[in-house]
Amino acid sequence: MRLTTMIAVMLAGPAAGYEPLVEKQEFTLENFTTRGGEVIPEMRLGYETYGKLNEAGDNAILIPHYFSGNSHAAGKYSEDDAAPGYWDSIIGSGRPIDTDRYFVVSVDTPVNLGAHDPNVITTGPATINPETGKPWGMDFPILTIGDFVDTQLGLMEQLGIEKWHAVMGASMGGLQSYEWAARYPDRLERVIPVISSGWADADLIAWLDVWGSPIRLDPNWNGGDYYDGEAPEAGLAQALKIVTLHANSAEWTNGAFGRDWAEEGADPGEDWANDYKVVDVLNGAGAARASVSDANHFLYLVRANQQFVAGHPEGSLYQGLLDIDVPVMLIHTDEDLVFPGNAVRETGAIIKSDGTPVEFVELEGTRGHLDGVLGIAQAGERIRAFLEAE
């Protein structure tokens, strides 16, 4: 299967879904102040909406995105698009997140990976710093997941929404969901963190560092100062390869590729130029993705995720989780290498310990962490009921 086909199949939901064509919109926050106290003169970000905000303004659902994702959660930009947004299987008319009923808002984060993707609008190290007229590079403030949430708070105010009916996101989108519930418990009714846990533990911190490692070794990275020359695309491609592998499962790699060679007759035991198919496909996926992504943005995302503790409490991993008092649905899978099932269960146990209602939904599948994106439809009716509950 060709890579583009494979990616299309990976992302494809059922044919129907959110029917109207989707348009990327944008919003700007002037003098956005980070939680660390730094000021970003202009924070410009993209977002998409599906459905309509009702008059009471109480039917809005926020969908923050995962590490390598963006605000394209549902629908298509044009009839010809190979695939709709990543959670199209649960968002649309009649679907669990029913756009006849809810107004769905999906937002690009700052330092979004796809800085050079025409369908992403973000602000980060690749953006021109209005004060210098040059890209920020590594002088861009180090952000946190809390800062991402604060940009969404800004959008919320611009849209005139007082309270989200729900916040739901996968992986890094799940971290943003926890953060909303821990930090702004009055601004949402319920929360659905998917394939994510309440803080970045040492294991995740270390693996995130491994993800970013190839970028720092690419001589083109040059300490993050590369916007005048060649981008560190080779390092970024390898970084994205690691993410893809880590977010998948042995069941997938073994089932899809086995010990096949990249080219028939080209034995990897005979020549260094030959390789295995699984490596070749992962390299191809990484390279394709690298061409629209930014290496510094990748490193900023790594650091944002490493810093994550829900609610960012000083001195306690648990306080932010205990501050959550809206109903919680945790969707996870035990085959997840990035956010293992036991970390999610521990998170849920802490939230529940002071009486907050927590429901668990365990996904089945063969794709590991990615099942939270590819396999989300199996939780559809549970999500629908959770959203509809009084």
Place this chain on the structure above:
Amino acid sequence: MRLTTMIAVMLAGPAAGYEPLVEKQEFTLENFTTRGGEVIPEMRLGYETYGKLNEAGDNAILIPHYFSGNSHAAGKYSEDDAAPGYWDSIIGSGRPIDTDRYFVVSVDTPVNLGAHDPNVITTGPATINPETGKPWGMDFPILTIGDFVDTQLGLMEQLGIEKWHAVMGASMGGLQSYEWAARYPDRLERVIPVISSGWADADLIAWLDVWGSPIRLDPNWNGGDYYDGEAPEAGLAQALKIVTLHANSAEWTNGAFGRDWAEEGADPGEDWANDYKVVDVLNGAGAARASVSDANHFLYLVRANQQFVAGHPEGSLYQGLLDIDVPVMLIHTDEDLVFPGNAVRETGAIIKSDGTPVEFVELEGTRGHLDGVLGIAQAGERIRAFLEAE
């Protein structure tokens, strides 16, 4: 805990063990022919022995080593050594691999990682090619696990051993153990592959590629041609960091480091120069190891492991395993990210399917793959009984 202390603690067995001081010995195979038909004029390798070969020559046990290991399996070179060989807890007078009874032979592989470690003797890309007077570099033949075994067959003949009483090794040493049993069933009595399975599946192939990825990105690597200049030590250090993390477990990283910062008061959220302790320790371990290792040797080890199918049968993953007809003891752990428990159980089921006796021993512990090295003593009495069985 300081890194050196940590490594000492990681590797330390009980104080007593193999009592005599150990000396590295060496052997040479002239015109060693690889299974791929390439000739290496001089294959010079190190080995260690513990105990004495008996007159019948039937008490010898071979211990091939793991990816980042070498032939120092037991004992100390000098009284002052911080730690003995890696399996000292099970090798020695009165221990499960009882050196009063058995003659234990542990061999450095070709393309051993520690090419610049004074306690390793190996032949590989860092070695001078006698025909050119320069290091082989990437012109060194691509080797297989089968080639490693064939060097051990050469040593066996030089030592006058007809048949191993047993072959036992961990991880890549386990692959060599399978290979012995599949390829040379008449040359051993029994086999104990530890934390390893019967072939490299797509998942392992891909992860091995990830391990090597930082080396290829280091500009000093220069396509493998660096022996006249700076070695790609930064890339190699990152490669070794990934191996360390992958061979460990979340239980270890989380328990040992939590979310601690590398330096008190140096918040990773404030400055790119700051980092988390887990990352800092892994970087330190990688760098320390890189200084005595060789980057090309690392890549040759990756490719040897990727190619592995027990017995190297054409067209079948299983035939080599079915060819095994000596008793097998498989020691594994379910917390292993490198060779998952289900792959080991599948391997055992195939071997067993034609009546070959297979025993499983499951290790407990908190160190993942590494428990096959650090926690091997818990299998001690099972190993002793297996070695003593008629």
